[in-house]
Structures are given as structure tokens and as C-alpha cells.
Amino acid sequence: MTAQLGAAAVLLVIVAWLAACAEAGLARTTSYRAEEAVRQGRRGGARLAAVAADPTRYLNLALLLRVASEMAAAVLVTYACLRAFEVNWEALTVAIVAMVLVSYVAIGVSPRTIGRQHPLNTATAAAYVLVPLARILGPVPQLLILLGNALTPGKGFRKGPFASEAELRALVDLAERESLIEAEERKMVHSVFQLGDTLVREVMVPRTDLITIERFKTIRQALTLALRSGFSRIPVVGENEDDVVGIVYLKDLARKVHISREAETELVSTAMRPAAFVPDTKNAGDLLREMQQDRNHVAVVIDEYGGTAGIVTIEDILEEIVGEITDEYDRELPPVEDLGDGCYRVTARLDLGDLGELYGLAGLDDEDVETVGGLLAKSLGRVPIAGATTTVDVTEDRLDPALTGLRLTAESPAGRRNRIVTVLVEPVREAAGAEGEGEKS
DSSP, rough: OOHHHHHHHHHHHHHHHHHHHHHHHHHHHOHHHHHHHHHHHHHHOOHHHHHHHHHHHHHHHHHHHHHHHHHHHHHHHHHHHHHHHSSHHHHHHHHHHHHHHIIIIIIIHHHHOOOOEEEOHHHHHHHHHHHHHHHHHHTHHHHHHHHHHHHHHOOSSSOOOOOOOOHHHHHHHHOOOOOTTTTHHHHHHHHHHHHHOGGGGSSEEEEEEEEEEETTTTTHHHHHEEEHHSSSSSESSSSSSTEEEEEEEEEHHHHHHOOOOOGGGGGGGGGGOOOOOEEEBBBHHHHHHHHHTOOOEEEEEOOTTEEEEEEEEEEHHHHHHHHOOOOOTTTOSSSEEETTTTTTEEEEOOOOHHHHTTTSSSSOSSSSSOBBHHHHHHHHHHHOOOOOOOOOOOOBSSTTTTEEEEEEEOOOEEEHHHHEEEEEEEEEEEHHHHHHOOEEE
């Protein structure tokens, strides 16, 4: 009798081993792989495609088969040990130790390793058993899932146990290591997950970088600003930059002027569109879906005090997924380009200390800004656009006594956000001091 119980337990362990192997193989078999197996005429491809089309049903069926076989084997081993040993605690100890080792090694480690190493072969073999078994059992696995949901706090699993976000990320990393996807594709998938935790204020263009136009300006002035700045959408403000009253589109301005040249003298407020406002704490993924549904390309971001924090566009959100969007004109620029006669073309991000070294200035540092672009914007009192010029006084701590200032000129913008990337720096000496003072734009 004991030998028969042992043989039955071994048979059940084998069934549990096969079920665990099927679980691991099915978990790593996608519908794409199944369809590819059908196209290649692989034996059992049709059954595999049927399983891959409803993976939750068959995964839970394999799980049920494994658990049932494993538990039944444990009961038989315990019963056999109770018949073989006179002392109950000895019998229970042997049964527990035996089943722990069997469950861990024979059912836990070994089949899962094989299933992960050969997922397609394992899943194809499992499909021959699971498809007819699913017809026999019918709704039993689904009823057990519903029972588990009823005992689970909260909403539970409505379609069976799915992988967590961490497990999905791990699968993506594994796919890259196995050369199933490229490194950039892996980064993109991770970025999609991260977008769900990204706030609008993390992707917006801050107010300090905004080009705006007052509502009392004319359409001609708005056209000039759009062409000089390179922006096709410009916020229209009222009393101050916190009072955004609308968005003016370059194509709307061009259309009005094309219809009637007299429209150039009309106020820009007659051509603006209503602005959409969103809080800076809004989820970026939710905003992207709303902008797609509303066919809205730009939104004004409001901070907790009701002031304008910046603007956000669809491109700003998409860049969180696909990375920086550049065009064919973007290129890597040297930080400093010597133009002769003491003139330099420098990047807007050049440190003020480095600029001071070019002209022998020890006191060019500024407490408020650290870069040439920041110094240009501070001196102008606004966001610089192409052609904006100002002169910075450098009469202190200079090695050249004839040097009285530096003329900074913003050059053509570049990139999707049309930021000023280079600044032309010219020395202003005593002979040309009167000519270079003041500012113009």
C-alpha cells in the first residue's frame, strides 16, 4: 500500500513539474511568436496561437493543475509516512521535509528554468494538453478566479493574475538582453511607464523662457515677433505676464493679412484663440490624452497661486518618451569661436567666468545669472529673440583700460523651442563708447 501511495505521489509530482514548466513557457510566449510559428508551418502552431490569444485562461489553468497536483502529492506523502512510522511527529517531519525539497527543486526551480530557456517548445507542448483540458473543465478555472477576487481586498484581479509594473519592466530589460528589441526601444518603453508619474511642471517651458505679446499690439507687430523669434504660437498677455488672455497662431495672422492688408493695423486680440489652462500638478500622461481629444496643441500652466508658470505643448510631453526632438539644422557648436578683432561667437550657455577670461575681466561674475544667455536676458529685461542687442558695462576690474563694455547680440534661434544658442560678443572701447551705449532690439 505504501509503495502504491509513493508511486501515485511521484506521478502527481511529474504532472506538477509539467504544469510549472507550461506556466513559465506560456508567460514568455507572445502572440507575435505564436503567429510567427503559424506562418512558418510549425507543428502545433495553430494550438499555440489559440493559447496565445487567451493567455490568462490557459495560464490560470496551468496554475490550477500545478497546485492541485502538488497538494495531492503532499497529502499522499503525508498519509504514506503516517502508515510507515509509528510516531506521528516523525511521520509529519519526514513528510514536510520531503515535500519542501520536492516542491522547491522539482516543481519550483527545475521546470521554470526549462520553460524560460525554451519558451516556444514548452508552450507548444503544453498547448496539446491545455486546449482539450480547458474544454473539459469549462468555467471551473474562471469560477475559482472569481472566488479569489471575492476574498481579495479592493478590486482584486478581474481577469487573473497579471505581472506588476516592475515585472513588466524586467521583461523589457530581458528582451533587450536577448536582442529582441533595441536599447532605444527599451528606453522608450521605460519612458512610457515614467510618464504616468510625471507632472506637467516637469516638462513645461517655464515663464522665464516665454516669448509673449501684449494684447494691445498690432497684428503686424505680432507677425514680426513670430518671424524673429521662430515661434508659431505666442501667448497673448493683458496687464502682465500672469494675465494670459489667449494664444495667437502665426497661420491665423498670415491668413488675416492675406485676406486684407488693412488687417495689419488691427489689434492682435482680434486674431487670438482662447487659451487652455491646466494646473502644474496635473499628470502629463492625462494631459496628453486630453490634448489629443480636444485637438489642442498648447496649454498655459498655472501654479498654486494662480500665476502663469509656463506653457506646455504636445511636443514637450512626447519628448519625455522619445527624447529630445531636433531637426536637420541642429549641430554641435564650439563653445567659443574667434571671429577676429576681439569679437567672439559664444554659446548662450557659456559660463560668465570663461567670457571674462577672453577679455581679461576679473569682475564679470553676476550674482543673479551664470551664463552669457542669462546675462543677455537680464540686461534686456526680457527673453531675447534673434537680433536683440544690449551693452554690458565692464569698467571695473579690467586689464584693458580702453575697454568700456561688451556688446551682446542674440543670433538666430535653433531647436524645436527656438532658443537662442549663440551670442555675438563685441568689445566696446572708448573710441566707440558713445556708439555702443544704450540698447536696441
